[in-house]
Amino acid sequence: MPQxxxxxxxxxxxxxxxxxxDLFREGEKADFLxxxxxxxxxxxxxxxxxxxxxAVVRPVSAFILAACVSDMVYLMSARTLEKSxxxxxxxxxxxxxxxxxxxxxxxxxxxxxxxxxxMVRHAKNLKLRSARERLAAWILQxxxxxxxxxxxxxxxxxxxxxxxxxxxxxxxxxxxxxxxxDGVKVxxxxxxxxxxxxxxxVTELDHLLDDEVVTFEDRVS
Amino acid sequence: MPQxxxxxxxxxxxxxxxxxxDLFREGEKADFLxxxxxxxxxxxxxxxxxxxxxAVVRPVSAFILAACVSDMVYLMSARTLEKSxxxxxxxxxxxxxxxxxxxxxxxxxxxxxxxxxxMVRHAKNLKLRSARERLAAWILQxxxxxxxxxxxxxxxxxxxxxxxxxxxxxxxxxxxxxxxxDGVKVxxxxxxxxxxxxxxxVTELDHLLDDEVVTFEDRVS
DNA sequence: CAATGGAATTGACCTAGATCAAACATGAGG
DNA sequence: CCTCATGTTTGATCTAGGTCAATTCCATTG
Numbered sequence: 001m002p003q004x005x006x007x008x009x010x011x012x013x014x015x016x017x018x019x020x021x022d023l024f025r026e027g028e029k030a031d032f033l034x035x036x037x038x039x040x041x042x043x044x045x046x047x048x049x050x051x052x053x054x055a056v057v058r059p060v061s062a063f064i065l066a067a068c069v070s071d072m073v074y075l076m077s078a079r080t081l082e083k084s085x086x087x088x089x090x091x092x093x094x095x096x097x098x099x100x101x102x103x104x105x106x107x108x109x110x111x112x113x114x115x116x117x118x119m120v121r122h123a124k125n126l127k128l129r130s131a132r133e134r135l136a137a138w139i140l141q142x143x144x145x146x147x148x149x150x151x152x153x154x155x156x157x158x159x160x161x162x163x164x165x166x167x168x169x170x171x172x173x174x175x176x177x178x179x180x181x182d183g184v185k186v187x188x189x190x191x192x193x194x195x196x197x198x199x200x201x202v203t204e205l206d207h208l209l210d211d212e213v214v215t216f217e218d219r220v221s
Numbered sequence: 222m223p224q225x226x227x228x229x230x231x232x233x234x235x236x237x238x239x240x241x242x243d244l245f246r247e248g249e250k251a252d253f254l255x256x257x258x259x260x261x262x263x264x265x266x267x268x269x270x271x272x273x274x275x276a277v278v279r280p281v282s283a284f285i286l287a288a289c290v291s292d293m294v295y296l297m298s299a300r301t302l303e304k305s306x307x308x309x310x311x312x313x314x315x316x317x318x319x320x321x322x323x324x325x326x327x328x329x330x331x332x333x334x335x336x337x338x339x340m341v342r343h344a345k346n347l348k349l350r351s352a353r354e355r356l357a358a359w360i361l362q363x364x365x366x367x368x369x370x371x372x373x374x375x376x377x378x379x380x381x382x383x384x385x386x387x388x389x390x391x392x393x394x395x396x397x398x399x400x401x402x403d404g405v406k407v408x409x410x411x412x413x414x415x416x417x418x419x420x421x422x423v424t425e426l427d428h429l430l431d432d433e434v435v436t437f438e439d440r441v442s
Numbered sequence: 443c444a445a446t447g448g449a450a451t452t453g454a455c456c457t458a459g460a461t462c463a464a465a466c467a468t469g470a471g472g
Numbered sequence: 473c474c475t476c477a478t479g480t481t482t483g484a485t486c487t488a489g490g491t492c493a494a495t496t497c498c499a500t501t502g
Contacts, residue, residue, distance in 0.1 A: 026429055027429060045345050045348075045349065045429070046349075047345070047349040047350070047427065047429070047430060048349070048350075050348075050349045052345070052348040052349060054341070054344060054345070054348075065334070066333075066334035066335075066337040066338055066341075067334075067338075069327075069330050069331060069334045070331050070334040070335065070338075072338070073428075073429075075338055075341045075342065075345070075429055076341065095327075098323075098326070098327065098330070099323045099327060100323070102319075102320045102321070102323060102326060105319070105323060105326040105327070105330065106290075106316075106319065106320060106326070108330065109290045109319070109326065109329065109330055109333065110290060110291050112287075112330065112333050112334060112337060113286070113287035113288075113290050113291040113333060114287075114291065115337055116287040116333060116336055116337040116340060117287055117288075117291075117293070117296055119337060119340040119341055119344060120275070120287075120296045120297065120340055121296065122344050123275060123340060123343050123344045123347065124266050124268070124273070124275070124296070126344065126347050126348065126387070127266075127271075127273040127275075127347065127384070127387050128266065128267075128268040128269070128271045128273060129268070129269075163348070166347070166348050206268065207294075208247055208248060208266070208268070208294075208296055209268060
């Protein structure tokens, strides 16, 4: 509803952030819903000296909706990966707006449902695939995200990608080299798929394990 | 709203299921929202011959809400653990009811947010804790769930618990024995915490990693 | 353009947890 | 009460991936 949009937007901030800036830390009270409009944001978590990247959020999506709607504490920390534009709206305003506007409520529900499914897939990946398979699947997925190009640049540092995949940086380095005979070439921060069929033999993408690639075209249609 | 409740309930089925009955399989279209009213349900997933338990759902909670609201395919399969009473309501009816009734929408949103957070914690556990720590935390949590008793019975077979924890049945057996000097005794399907302080030294429960224990008393108040 | 500091790679080695195979329990059905 | 099937434990062995340390590779900054 336009009027909901207007009142919500009056209370909202739109801000530009430089790369690698911390937006909030796990354990803090969720006061604002964040929406990435441009750039990319990483969700990560720490415990007992270990750290792991949980997800990378790209435009246009909300993140930590769950903490906002249920008025709880963040379970993950957030940091920009690139220069990013982010809209922040007060969690309280959001909640009351949702109560008034069923369309907004349904849209939020959908967003939340998608985040849930992303997390389910992440956990399934960790439990059902080997590190090698996870890496292969990630590369296939990434190339799909970039528009089915055989070559793309890493959106995060390798060290962080490693934690996302649930392995160490050293293991990632070795696995990456180990995938060379399977159709993957690495040149610094660039990944080139030289033989997609060989790579698919390592792991086939599976819509129950890998996020459906939602391109910008899908979103606007 | 009472009227929403009535119309929804008219389209709903309430059914009793015996233990170990499959309710639905991953990949199927989500036609019904399921709500456990009595008993317990296990959500699990399979891939390439491997299988893993993702969550155990206890009364009163809805499961696979995410698949229902976004009209997608189940990402997990469901099976009863015990004799269970389950209410099933058609996903379509649910969606239109939510559009009409903001209270229902908000309640569903909350339920979904909780499921999301359960899954985030599950993934964090897998990535940040060792198998031994996961097991210790699970035991501490379970004893809390059972009302802070030092002794409780396993709600699932050890083989399945193992996959939930992301290890093999053999490893679980060994880890369980390995926790004996740390205050855990095992007698068949019963776990006894003989020294909770020692056990806490293996891992401390952490509300950012372990599900907050929601007792029945919390729920009704 | 040199110096510097973090990231990435490589090598050597180690270990948590997996795998395989063989007993061993245990519980449901006859 | 026995039997059979399925789950559990134990032992022996293996290996994926971790750890630690030493280079090497960049990208910044002075």
